[in-house]
Amino acid sequence: MPPSLLLQHAPCARPTAKRTASLFSAAVLASKDGGGARPPRPRPRGKPRFSRQSAIRKSFQQEQVVFSTPVSPDPTVAVIGGGASGLACASALAARGVRSVVFDTGMHGLGGRMATRAVDDERQLVFDHAAQFFTASDERFQKLVEEWVERGLVREWRGSIGELEAGGHFRPIHSSTPRYIGVNGMRPLADAMLPENDLIKVIRPSWISKLEPFNGLWRLFENEKPRGQYDAIVIAHNGKCANRLLSTSGLPQLTKQMKRLELSSVWALLAAFEGPFPIPHNNSYGTFEGAFVRGVDSLSWMANNTRKLFPFETDRPECWTFFSTASYGRRNKVPQENIPNATAEKVQREMLGGVELALGLSKGSLQLPFYTRVQLWGAALPMNTPGVPCIFDPQGRAGICGDWLTGSSIEAAVLSGISLGDHVADYFASCGERPEEFAIGLDDSLNRVEGHDIGQFPGLDSSQKPQVAEAQLTATI
Ligand SMILES: Cc1cc2nc3c(=O)[nH]c(=O)nc-3n(C[C@H](O)[C@H](O)[C@H](O)COP(=O)(O)OP(=O)(O)OC[C@H]3O[C@@H](n4cnc5c(N)ncnc54)[C@H](O)[C@@H]3O)c2cc1C
Numbered sequence: 090m091p092p093s094l095l096l097q098h099a100p101c102a103r104p105t106a107k108r109t110a111s112l113f114s115a116a117v118l119a120s121k122d123g124g125g126a127r128p129p130r131p132r133p134r135g136k137p138r139f140s141r142q143s144a145i146r147k148s149f150q151q152e153q154v155v156f157s158t159p160v161s162p163d164p165t166v167a168v169i170g171g172g173a174s175g176l177a178c179a180s181a182l183a184a185r186g187v188r189s190v191v192f193d194t195g196m197h198g199l200g201g202r203m204a205t206r207a208v209d210d211e212r213q214l215v216f217d218h219a220a221q222f223f224t225a226s227d228e229r230f231q232k233l234v235e236e237w238v239e240r241g242l243v244r245e246w247r248g249s250i251g252e253l254e255a256g257g258h259f260r261p262i263h264s265s266t267p268r269y270i271g272v273n274g275m276r277p278l279a280d281a282m283l284p285e286n287d288l289i290k291v292i293r294p295s296w297i298s299k300l301e302p303f304n305g306l307w308r309l310f311e312n313e314k315p316r317g318q319y320d321a322i323v324i325a326h327n328g329k330c331a332n333r334l335l336s337t338s339g340l341p342q343l344t345k346q347m348k349r350l351e352l353s354s355v356w357a358l359l360a361a362f363e364g365p366f367p368i369p370h371n372n373s374y375g376t377f378e379g380a381f382v383r384g385v386d387s388l389s390w391m392a393n394n395t396r397k398l399f400p401f402e403t404d405r406p407e408c409w410t411f412f413s414t415a416s417y418g419r420r421n422k423v424p425q426e427n428i429p430n431a432t433a434e435k436v437q438r439e440m441l442g443g444v445e446l447a448l449g450l451s452k453g454s455l456q457l458p459f460y461t462r463v464q465l466w467g468a469a470l471p472m473n474t475p476g477v478p479c480i481f482d483p484q485g486r487a488g489i490c491g492d493w494l495t496g497s498s499i500e501a502a503v504l505s506g507i508s509l510g511d512h513v514a515d516y517f518a519s520c521g522e523r524p525e526e527f528a529i530g531l532d533d534s535l536n537r538v539e540g541h542d543i544g545q546f547p548g549l550d551s552s553q554k555p556q557v558a559e560a561q562l563t564a565t566i
Contacts, residue, residue, distance in 0.1 A: 154339035155484045158305040160521040164320035165189065166513060167309055169297045169334070172201025173502035174490040174509075175325030176282045181510025183288040187517060190317060191283075192309070193293040200279030201326070202466070203499065205271070206359065214408050214460060216359045216394050219469075220275050221379065221410065222246050222268045223499040226547035229507065230500045234269055242278050246270040248378030248396055255384035257449025259377055266548035270397060292316070300338045307486070321486040321513055325506065327493055328352055328468030340485045342531040346475065349535045350493050354418035355389070355469040355542060358411040358440045360458035366393065366407050367450060380447075381541055387436075387443035389414040389542040406459070411440050415542045418469065425467035433463045470497045470544055473535035478508035480530035483516055494530070497544045 166182055168175045171193025179189040193199050208214035225231040237243035246268045251261035271278035283289055299310040300322060309316040324331055324343065327350055335344040368376045379392035390412040395405050413421075413436075423432050440463075445455050471493030478495065481488040490509040492502035516527045539545070 151337070151339055151341040151344060153341055153484060154302045156302070156305060156486050156521070160517050161320050163188070164517050165317075166321045166323055167192065167297075167307060167317070167319040168323045168325050169309075170201065170323075170325030170491075171195060171199040171279075171291065171293060172325060172491075173203055173279065173282075173499050174492065174506035175201075175323065176279060177503040177506025178323050178325055178490050178510040178513075179289045179506075180282070180284055181507045182514060183284055183286055185511065185514035186288070187510075187514050188288045188290075189323075190290045190292060190319070192295045192297050192311075192316065193291070194296045196294045198276045198280045199282075199291065199293065200276045202469075203271070203275035203279040205274030205276035206462070207274075208361075208460060208462075210460070212361075212406050214361045214406065215274055215398055216408050216410050217271075217275050217392075217397075218357050218359055218410055218464060219466060220499055221390065221392055221543065222250075222270045222397075222546075224266050224268060224546045224548050225500060226266075227500060227504055230503055233503065237278065238269075240281070242272060242281050243269050244272050246378075246397055248393075248400070249376070250379035250392075251377055251381075253377070253380035253382050253391070253447050255382075255446050255449075257447070259380060261377070262549060264549050266546075268546075268549070272398075274394075274398060297334065300334060300340075302339055302485075320517075321488070323509060323513070324487070324489045325491060327471070327491050331489075338485075338487075340482055340487050342482050343480060343485070343487055343489055346480055346531065346533075347489065349473070349475075351472045351535075352468040352493075353415035353470045353472055353542065354422050355415060355466045356387075356413035356418055356421065356436050356440065357464045357466060358413075358437055359460075359462040359464070360409050360411065360441070361460040362407045362409070362456055362458050364407075364456060366409065367448065367455065382443075382447045385414075385443045385447045387413050387417050387439045388447055391444065391447070409458075411444060412543055413440060413443075415469070415472075418465070422467065423465065425465040428463065428465060437461055437463050470540075470542070471538050474538050475530055475533035475535050477530035477533050479505050479512055481509065481512050481516070481527055482531060483521070483524035483527040486516075486521075488513060489530075492544075493538075497538050497540055498546065499544075500547065501545070 165188040168179050168189050168191045171191045175191055176199060179191050182189045202219040204219040206216045206218050225234045234243060249261050251259050253259050295311055297309050297316060298312055301308045306318040306320060307322045308318050327347065331347050335347055378396045381390055382388040388411060392410050394408040394410060399405055421436060423429060441455060445452060474493055474495055476495055479488055479490045488509045490505040492498060492505065494505045495501045512529065
């Protein structure tokens, strides 16, 4: 961690703990008991802890919440979202001695868009069905990745990847930049990211539906069920869910920034094939394991999970992940929780047709997969970004972290989480006495994100064609 991110203020009542040796170091402590936060601590008597009258600022029909009491000596932060950014934020807070509770909706594990599906089949079908691989350009992230490699959570993906032009013309990407994958997929990596210590508690599956300032603390609810009281909150997710949660929160500045975010939609087709996949050998590079597809409307990426994750197990069926382009996703968007059968069938047909087109196979000649699953990532990747490491509203004691604050990658998400965790710890250490010094990212305008339809891979290939630009960016608010 660079010195600029270290504690900059003398602790007020309770010294922030020394940093642990590493941000992430052992298995996650998941809890399904719904235990929520520790019981509320006794508070000093006196004036109400926040004011809706003074310092009221109206924006988006919301009054700004202003917390005016001293920060607790032993604060707890609620982190809403257990994707890469939320996990990084909780870890950074713990490294500074600050408690947190991470809430996540994940039924099968943490990770959000670091998602791996293991199909309950005796042949063990495994698919990374969102994030595929990542690169590491920032020194802080590189250190973390090295640590993950040492712990056996991550390894380099050395299989051939490249660009596949419609018609079966494959050009490998030659780059010295290492490409990383979760050894058992992305979700197992996310599940093992948190340090094993009693400063972090995980509650999942849990969908936080309401935030309410009360008596100097934030109260959280899942439907009507109380989920504890917290000194500060972190919104570590985005899209419709976050807009809904923020809309009645009393945090108009965070609401405004979140509403400015525009997200692409991407269809995923998971398909398992009995025999080896018919990758054309009409080039000198042999087979490939992953390809950014060019010139096919229904396809932007295809990858062989079996070769990627189990390179030495040759008797497994081939499990492929195919992603559509963002423009195809936009034109074929439906409610992702309730995809009509007819749409799923059409998308599957068109994406498999796209695979034939990309590989230069004749129509209908591709062997039929014995397993398929179609999924829409309705809020897939950010199309615009404020370009700030995190957002924090010190008056409302609330912040936002996530990939979209600087880009569209796991690296961007992790760095944003670390930045916000450190920022909140600094704010606590200042006793909340100079809130104005801690406001960050509340007014920055958003600019277009460049990159592939499935995100950014810094250092991989400077000649990458920006694909997100295809998806029309409407004017920001
Ligand atoms: C199709 C696709 C392919 C991609 N490929 C790559 C790739 O190859 N490489 C790469 O680097 N990046 C890739 N990405 C991007 C990468 O996955 C993201 O940038 C990163 O995982 C985002 O992390 P996050 O923490 O910001 O958000 P998320 O991962 O979205 O985490 C947010 C979490 O919050 C939870 N949540 C939401 N609302 C609530 C609530 N009310 N209460 C509790 N929990 C809630 C969500 O369920 C989720 O688990 C891809 C993304 C997609 C969609």
